[in-house]
Amino acid sequence: MSNNLSLYNIFYTVGKTSNISKAAKELYISQPAISKAIRRLEEELQTVLFKRSSRGVFLTDEGKLLFHHVESAFNSLKTGEDLLAHNRTLGISQLRIGGSTTLCKYILLPYLKNFIQAHPHVKLTISCQSTYQTLSLLEEGKIDIGLVGKTQNLKNFSFHPLCPIQDTFVSTKDYLRNLSLRSERKDLFSSATFMMLDEENLTRQYINCAFEKNGITLKNILEITTMDLLIEFSKIGLGIACVIREFVQEELSSGLLQEVNLGLTFPQRTVGFACKKTNLHLPIIESFLKKIG
Template identity: 55%
Template sequence: MNQNLSSYRIFYTVANTGNISKAAKELYISQPAISKSIQKLEEGVGCKLFSRSSRGVVLTDEGKLLYDHVSSAFETLTLGEEKLKRSIELGVGHLKIGVSATLCKYLLLPYLQEFIRQNPHVSISITCQSTNETLELLEDNKIDIGLVGKPDNLKNIHFDFLEEIEDIFVCTKDYLRNLRARGVHKDQILTNSTLMLLDKNNMTRQYIDDYLSDNQIQVKESIDISSMDLLIDFARIGVGVACVIKSFVKEDLASGALVEIPLGIPIHKREVGFAYKTTTKPSKTLGEFIRFYKNF
């Protein structure tokens, strides 16, 4: 396009009004400026666009052809402006969140339920990945915010603490009773049971592996499981001892469906919270979500 948008705006207005004087008043510019702009546009396209009449100006055949396209373009722009204004008024936006399946179910959903109630026109995209993968997506600007375990390296990351989580080992009373019947003492449970852990790509698994290694606990038999829900379900039916987050099984512990394995050295609690990049200015929608969860 050899002409600038203002030239086509003038052309479009003159064609609609059919009068240079009326167009000048509508555009708040002088009549000579309009005449000069039309002349320059005609030179640029290589043909006459208007012919004078007793009532003002009318489009030539070439002008009508150009007007059809210019009119369509300005109508599209006007529609875009109206949609943008309406979306701003309604609070329309898009929020991309990264979170592990476990934290999504047990921690994120309550926040989302209330946020969506307050912001019904915001669309939400959830990417369920491990914490490590969520941080990678955040670094690559593929998500706006992540709900993660606090990373060791906070470079370019702002972390808002939500709560502490505590990892524990649990099993059924029957499973524990059978271990004791075989002469397994309480300080030998982890080394003599089928230990059920999240898969090795999960940050929780890496944290537990470090705990086992630091305390010289040798695991003889283990099962890698893809989700916390399955870990809890397998523990409930007596498959083995599962490493779970304590707050996620509080009802099972209260009812006696599961019991906590006593540990000589407890596993340190971990921090979880929302993380977003400090090197990128938050969008309006992300800013709204940050303000929301800080006051939740």
């Protein structure tokens, strides 16, 4: 199989015109160069592709077979070029975004609404996974932008802060009241059920470090896979949940949930968009990040 696309282009043009002179004019090369290219392709394929006569050149049966596939290939290339031109005209491009389910729901979704209104022809792909997995996908080039919490593992990326988030613990008043009937306040860490995200989650690791620094050990931990479920389980009085304060503002304002003071301070964290530094010049990424302000 020949890897020289130009040989197939010459073969296709000669087969289409059945005339070396016309092919030479169409390709802007000499007739001897045309003939030489055809001979080279025939030698590589060990097949006679054309019959020569005083009226021109004609495809052999083997030549017709090859021409059918080459024509299909060049038509596919032309279709691809036409689609690219069409996309440029409409401003169509593709953007692959990754982030945790929680961040996608509470932060990315409102942000995307405005972006889509400004760029209606952008093709979006959104994948949900942990922050660490998102950073791995960014490194591998499988996504273009990741919505992540700021960590120390961003040296190879450009990070664009979007908003602060605050970790907190919440519960219903009824749960805390019932808990106080069977245990004293000082026994909260050993008697209460603490609902947390799993160990692989960045938020969980952050909270674990804070507990360890203060010598606190939780006796009863219920691991929940998503922030949404943590919030819902806390609303029915199942325990004390570690959540992001910004995501339960409505419940806190209505009194359905209340913050539980554990005597600890959790500094605010920053959520933002990360991308490879080498991709910052890409138009669609530039447009996306400009919306941050």
